[in-house]
Amino acid sequence: MPSASDILSALQSAFPGSIQESRVESDSRLWVTVDQKKLLEIAKFLRDKQGFDHYSGSAGVDRMADNLMEVVEIMASYANHNIVVMIKVKTPRDAPSVPSLVPLFWNANWYERESWEMFGINFEGHPELYPLLLGDDLVGAWPWRKDFKGYPDTTTGKRTVERVDASGLTSYRIGLTDEQVDSGQIPQRIEYPTFREREEAHIESESEMILHLGPQHAIVPGPFLLDVLVDGERIKKAFLDVGYIHKGIEKIMENRTYLQGIVYTDRMCYLASISNNEAYCGAVERLLGVTPPERAQYIRVIAAELSRIQSHLLGTGEFLTLLGSATYSPFQYMIIDREDVISLLESITGARITHTFVRFGGVRNDLPDGFAEQARKVMKMVREKTMEYKDLIAADPIYRKRMDGIGVISPQDARDLGLCGPPLRASDTPYDMRREDPILAYPDLDFKVISRKEGDSAARVDVRLDEILESVYIIEQCLDQIPEGPVQEKLPKKIKPEPGEAYYRTEDPRGEMGFYVVSDGSDKPYRVKVRGPFYATFQTFTPLLEGVYLADVVAIAGSMDACTSEVDR
Amino acid sequence: MELSAIIEAISSWAASEPRIYALIIGLIGAAVISGVINIVAMYVVWLERKVLGDIQARYGPNRVGSRWGILQLVADAIKLFTKEDSIPRDADKPIYVWAPIVASMTTMLVAAALPFGAVNIGGKEYPLVVANMDLSALYVEAALSVMTISVFMAGFSSNNKYSLMGAFRGMARMIAYEVPMGVCVISVAIMAHSLNLVEIVQSQTLWYAFAQPLGFIVFTVALITDLGRIPFDQSEAEEEIIAGYTTEYGGIRWGLLYFQEYICMFLGSIMLVLLFLGGWNGPNIPFLTPIAPMIWFFMKVLIVLVFLIWTRGSLLRYRIDQVTDLGWKWMLPLSIVNLAWAVVVGLYFA
Numbered sequence: 001m002p003s004a005s006d007i008l009s010a011l012q013s014a015f016p017g018s019i020q021e022s023r024v025e026s027d028s029r030l031w032v033t034v035d036q037k038k039l040l041e042i043a044k045f046l047r048d049k050q051g052f053d054h055y056s057g058s059a060g061v062d063r064m065a066d067n068l069m070e071v072v073e074i075m076a077s078y079a080n081h082n083i084v085v086m087i088k089v090k091t092p093r094d095a096p097s098v099p100s101l102v103p104l105f106w107n108a109n110w111y112e113r114e115s116w117e118m119f120g121i122n123f124e125g126h127p128e129l130y131p132l133l134l135g136d137d138l139v140g141a142w143p144w145r146k147d148f149k150g151y152p153d154t155t156t157g158k159r160t161v162e163r164v165d166a167s168g169l170t171s172y173r174i175g176l177t178d179e180q181v182d183s184g185q186i187p188q189r190i191e192y193p194t195f196r197e198r199e200e201a202h203i204e205s206e207s208e209m210i211l212h213l214g215p216q217h218a219i220v221p222g223p224f225l226l227d228v229l230v231d232g233e234r235i236k237k238a239f240l241d242v243g244y245i246h247k248g249i250e251k252i253m254e255n256r257t258y259l260q261g262i263v264y265t266d267r268m269c270y271l272a273s274i275s276n277n278e279a280y281c282g283a284v285e286r287l288l289g290v291t292p293p294e295r296a297q298y299i300r301v302i303a304a305e306l307s308r309i310q311s312h313l314l315g316t317g318e319f320l321t322l323l324g325s326a327t328y329s330p331f332q333y334m335i336i337d338r339e340d341v342i343s344l345l346e347s348i349t350g351a352r353i354t355h356t357f358v359r360f361g362g363v364r365n366d367l368p369d370g371f372a373e374q375a376r377k378v379m380k381m382v383r384e385k386t387m388e389y390k391d392l393i394a395a396d397p398i399y400r401k402r403m404d405g406i407g408v409i410s411p412q413d414a415r416d417l418g419l420c421g422p423p424l425r426a427s428d429t430p431y432d433m434r435r436e437d438p439i440l441a442y443p444d445l446d447f448k449v450i451s452r453k454e455g456d457s458a459a460r461v462d463v464r465l466d467e468i469l470e471s472v473y474i475i476e477q478c479l480d481q482i483p484e485g486p487v488q489e490k491l492p493k494k495i496k497p498e499p500g501e502a503y504y505r506t507e508d509p510r511g512e513m514g515f516y517v518v519s520d521g522s523d524k525p526y527r528v529k530v531r532g533p534f535y536a537t538f539q540t541f542t543p544l545l546e547g548v549y550l551a552d553v554v555a556i557a558g559s560m561d562a563c564t565s566e567v568d569r
Numbered sequence: 570m571e572l573s574a575i576i577e578a579i580s581s582w583a584a585s586e587p588r589i590y591a592l593i594i595g596l597i598g599a600a601v602i603s604g605v606i607n608i609v610a611m612y613v614v615w616l617e618r619k620v621l622g623d624i625q626a627r628y629g630p631n632r633v634g635s636r637w638g639i640l641q642l643v644a645d646a647i648k649l650f651t652k653e654d655s656i657p658r659d660a661d662k663p664i665y666v667w668a669p670i671v672a673s674m675t676t677m678l679v680a681a682a683l684p685f686g687a688v689n690i691g692g693k694e695y696p697l698v699v700a701n702m703d704l705s706a707l708y709v710e711a712a713l714s715v716m717t718i719s720v721f722m723a724g725f726s727s728n729n730k731y732s733l734m735g736a737f738r739g740m741a742r743m744i745a746y747e748v749p750m751g752v753c754v755i756s757v758a759i760m761a762h763s764l765n766l767v768e769i770v771q772s773q774t775l776w777y778a779f780a781q782p783l784g785f786i787v788f789t790v791a792l793i794t795d796l797g798r799i800p801f802d803q804s805e806a807e808e809e810i811i812a813g814y815t816t817e818y819g820g821i822r823w824g825l826l827y828f829q830e831y832i833c834m835f836l837g838s839i840m841l842v843l844l845f846l847g848g849w850n851g852p853n854i855p856f857l858t859p860i861a862p863m864i865w866f867f868m869k870v871l872i873v874l875v876f877l878i879w880t881r882g883s884l885l886r887y888r889i890d891q892v893t894d895l896g897w898k899w900m901l902p903l904s905i906v907n908l909a910w911a912v913v914v915g916l917y918f919a
Contacts, residue, residue: 211730218807233734233889322808324885325799332625398800398885550734551888554808 001081004030007050014045021088028437029503033088040099042087043073047104051080053415054431055105057536059516059529060115062093064146069096069121072516074503074531078415078429082436086503086516091121100126107418110539118144130192133243133568140190144251195225199239202229208236211550215244219322219554222564226541226557230550238545238553240538246568253528258284258360258495261525266354268530269566271314274300274307274345275508276566277358280528282439283515284360286502290489296362297441298482299348302375303357304440304506305471305478306345309382311509312464312471313338315561316389319461322558323402330392337385340378347371361489372479379472386468393461403458407544407556410455417540421511421533422467423560425451426459433507444481447474457559464561496523508533510561532566573691598699602680610831611642617831617878624882652820657728660817664726669818669825672719676832678712683839684767686866687849689859694849696767705766709840710747710754713795716833717743720804723826724814735813738889739804742794745896749904750791753784756904756911757844770848778845780914784907785845787900792837794892797830798877800884801892838873842866846873 002010004024011032012019021033034042046052052075061070073087089098100123101108112123113132120142123129131139142148193201199210208231215223223244229237249268253261265276278300285291292300317334342352347368349355357364393399409419414427424431430449434442450466452459497519505514511533520526537560544556583590615630615638622629634640656665682705684698702708717739724736758764760780761772778785794801805813815826842848851865887895 209730211734218811219809320885325802325807325881327621327625327799327881328885329625329882332627336626396885398887401891402885402888549888549890550809551803551806551886 002050002083003027004083004085007046007083007085008032010050011042011045014049015042018042028082028084030083030085031088031501032085033090036089036091036098039073039087039089040101040104043075043101043104046075046085046087051077052083052085053080054078055101055108055418056084056512056514057529057531058101058108058111058115059527059531060119060121060144061518061527062119062144062146063090064093067093069093069119071098071115071121072529073101074514074516076436078431084437084503084505095122096120097122097124099124102126105418106416107536107539110535118142120145128198130195130198131243133246135243136194139192143248195239195241199227199229202237205231207231213553219557220564221318221562222568224538224564224567226553228545228550228553233550235545235548235550235553238542240542242538242564242567244568245565249569250528250530253525255524257523258497258525261528262356262358263354266356267565268532268569269508269510269534269563270353271311271563272307272508272510272513272566273354274303274349274357275506275513277356278304278440279504279506279508279513279515280517281358281360282506283502283504283517284495284497284525286504287497287500287517287519288360288491288495290361290491292362292440292489293486294441294483295366295485296487296489298478299363299367299487300358301441301445302367302475302478302482303345303348303355303363305474306341306348307355308471308509309468310338310341310345311561312468313341313382315509316461316464319558319561320393322554323399330389333385334389337382340381344371344375344378347374359488360495361491362487364488366487367482375475375479379475383469383472386465386472390462390465393458400458402551402555403461403559404454404456406457406552407548407559408454408456409544414455417543418536419511419540420536421508422463423460423537424511425449426463427455428453433505433512437505439504439506441478441481445474445477457555460559460561494523496521505531510534510563510566511537530566530569532569534560534563535567538562538567573693576690576695594699598681599677602699603677606676606680606832606835607828609835610828611646613831613835613874614828615639615642616874617881620875620878621882624879646824649821649824654820654822657817659728661726661728664722665817666822668719668722668726669822669829671722672716672829673825673832675712675715675719676829676836678715679709679833679836682708682712682766683836684770684843684848685839686863689862694771694862696770696849698767701765701767704764706754706758706764706769706844707751709766710751713833713837713840714743714747716795716829719826719829720814723818724804727814727817729817731810731812731816732814734810735804735806735816738810739797739814741889741893742797742801742803742896745893746791746794746900749787749896749900750795752901752904752908753788753791754844756781756784756908759908759911760915762915766843766848770843770850773847773850776845776847781907781911783903783910787904787907788845789841791900792841793877793880794896796834796837796877798834799881800887802886803889803892806886834874834877835870838870838877841873842869 004027007030008022008024015038018035018038019032020035023031025031054076056074056076058074059072061072063070068090071089074084075087076084091098098121100112102112103125110132112126113129115121116123116129117131117134117139208229211228211230213226213228214220215225225241227239228235249264253264262277262280265280266273268276313334317331321328321331345355346352349357409427411428414424414429428451430451432449435449447470450463450470452463499519499521501518503514503516505512513533514531516529517525518527541557545553548556619629630638630641632638633644656662681700682702684696687694687696720739721736724732757769757777760777761769763769797804805815815823818826846869849862849866854861854864857864
């Protein structure tokens with residue numbers, strides 16, 4: 001297996017002079033700054049020659065002091081090695097433009113659209129540079145730039161967005177009245193076809209119609225728009241629009257201290273709040289250069305695995321009600337089982353849903369007295385019940401008929417689409433962050449990475465149920481092995497990391513959750529980028545839903561275990 | 570026996586004036602049925618909510634009307650009656666308004682020909698039926714399929730994509746399952762040498778569920794399909810098409826459409842009991858001889874109802890193409906095999 005320095009030397013010999021800066025953080029992290037003209041070639045070289053077949057996301061960073069915009073491309077590998085390379089490209093701030101990676105990686109699409117609408121970075125060669133999360137009225141305001149002064153206040157009728165320019169004067173960028181825009185005054189609205197026009201361009205005959213499954217619909221776990229172009233019962237094309245609950249958490253965290261930021265990570269996805277805490281705190285720990293004490297590492301593993309169990313139980317149960325109806329009883333049984341798991345989490349963290357439990361260099365408090373006995377009892381129950389659910393769905397002929405062979409994703413397709421988490425592992429790709437990135441106590445624990453060969457909807461549910469069993473096994477080991485000791489490293493009261501950046505990944509119940517945190521030496525993060533797992537899975541709905549029956553939308557979309565809140569952030 | 574003497578007198582009068590007798594019975598029957606059926610349907614809903622609640626480890630209704638919640642449905646009905654009556658602007662108004670009415674009328678048509686048990690007076694059984702016609706088995710089956718017309722009326726007139734898809738699904742399902750259902754009724758009629766439901770019941774010394782098990786299974790599946798209950802509720806699959814053909818209905822119009830489903834469920838259970846489970850036949854109960862047939866009859870109906878509710882709590886939904894597949898490729902051939910069986914066995918026993 002190559003190490004990060006091998007990759008760096010390969011890059012330097014293949015592209016002499018194009019690697020402007022480089023830093024080998026560890027054996028599995030490489031940071032390079034490359035010439036933006038060579039970005040496509042370098043990415044192609046890494047993908048084809050060095051085995052970086054997993055495009056994991058990208059982030060825009062506004063370096064206002066240097067008058068630069070940065071785009072950070074995160075690339076990793078599914079099976080070849082566990083190195084993550086962070087490729088940075090710099091581009092002038094007044095006309096930011098970098099080459100698009102969509103020709104190489106299909107899933108770069110949404111990440112680049114987001115960087116475009118938030119920072120105004122143009123991606124040359126992007127096929128559909130339309131807004132993703134923002135409403136149409138905010139496009140052109142580039143709200144995540146550092147000089148953005150606020151959203152137009154439609155309540156009071158103030159229609160302007162203020163921006164401080166270099167001379168210190170305020171200029172107004174959008175929100176002008178329609179007359180002013182029509183008269184050709186600058187700035188002009190950016191021209192692009194609306195979502196509806198893009199949709200209706202695909203209608204070819206009288207027998208086709210667009211059916212809305214969202215933003216308010218029984219299958220959606222949170223508001224998102226899934227429009228399907230149907231011909232009878234067959235779907236010809238699917239369209240996705242997200243951003244209905246866009247909260248701008250990444251931007252909010254820039255205006256809060258490091259510690260205050262933890263609270264916002266909880267709210268991104270209430271089913272995975274411990275994993276989100278963990279990913280954020282881990283990234284900040286890397287910036288601070290601290291490692292949590294061993295007991296705290298075990299407690300963090302226990303909490304993360306408990307939260308995985310409850311998320312999978314709810315995800316599977318909810319999904320089954322989508323296949324049947326809300327009256328399908330195993331859903332309620334899973335909720336009852338989940339209740340015990342939640343109570344366990346509550347006994348550790350004091351909260352049932354949003355825990356805010358993980359701290360930089362440790363955890364907030366130690367395990368309560370008698371936790372081990374209670375946990376062993378609940379784990380035994382969860383294991384028995386999960387086996388029962390496995391038997392139940394294995395023997396249900398209607399379930400098999402609805403799920404077997406529906407929405408099959410081949411291993412190659414799954415990798416090309418950039419799936420992650422259980423949907424990816426169901427397609428015969430055992431890719432798990434707990435294995436890839438040895439964090440916390442996971443290297444000391446014995447566990448299997450669950451995967452399935454079939455790649456259909458049934459396999460995705462099977463993976464989740466098996467992961468519950470595996471998590472139970474992990475927790476039982478933790479209870480046996482957990483050492484005594486402190487649970488919190490000594491840290492100054494005011495956390496001020498050195499300027500720098502860190503990327504940290506954890507295995508969320510839905511897949512690969514990554515936090516990219518940039519520090520400028522102050523007590524607030526300069527930029528936080530969330531690489532959400534369901535964001536990656538979500539954009540694959542469009543190709544996956546083509547050509548299936550309307551009822552299969554439920555079977556395919558539901559088996560992905562959606563969390564809209566985390567997509568919109 | 571004084572009571573049997575009165576009945577004898579009425580019977581002889583009825584034989585002399587059959588038309589007036591039919592008119593009087595029809596009027597009384599219509600009044601009784603339209604009142605009773607709706608109240609029974611309300612309690613079928615209550616039963617479903619209670620049993621489903623128990624299956625799902627919940628309580629179900631437990632506030633209005635004692636801790637059993639027996640008046641919950643009355644409260645719901647009052648609420649539906651007092652809700653605003655709104656019609657979508659783009660709806661096809663006459664059809665939209667008539668759809669729930671056609672649905673209720675259909676249920677009454679079915680109810681008119683169904684015997685609701687029998688009473689035993691002086692060793693003679695008197696079936697409780699309004700219209701005791703010779704073709705009642707066929708008539709009931711035909712009237713039940715008129716229900717689909719109201720479904721289509723509702724779906725088509727709402728001018729809504731979900732409603733239209735629900736209506737189409739309902740039609741496709743009805744066509745696929747009405748045929749095997751009809752063939753099963755014919756098989757029963759062949760064994761009983763009659764299409765009259767009363768005579769079919771009286772001829773069941775051995776329940777037809779045992780005499781032709783295949784027909785019993787096919788009929789049960791087709792009945793669940795006809796009732797549009799899970800796993801065959803594609804026409805109102807909320808996870809796909811919101812509420813199907815009822816999407817645009819509100820207030821008491823929706824209430825009528827909703828209620829007719831439960832009336833149908835009750836009537837369908839009665840049909841199943843009459844055709845395959847021996848109707849009101851059963852051993853005599855001491856001290857309760859006059860109403861013993863009623864007790865047996867409604868006990869069987871209750872068991873069928875609970876079975877139907879149980880399926881709803883424990884089954885998933887088929888996809889619409891799988892439903893039609895099952896109907897045409899399995900149910901129809903099986904019902905024809907059952908018909909052949911009924912002919913052979915029927916001839917042997919005749």
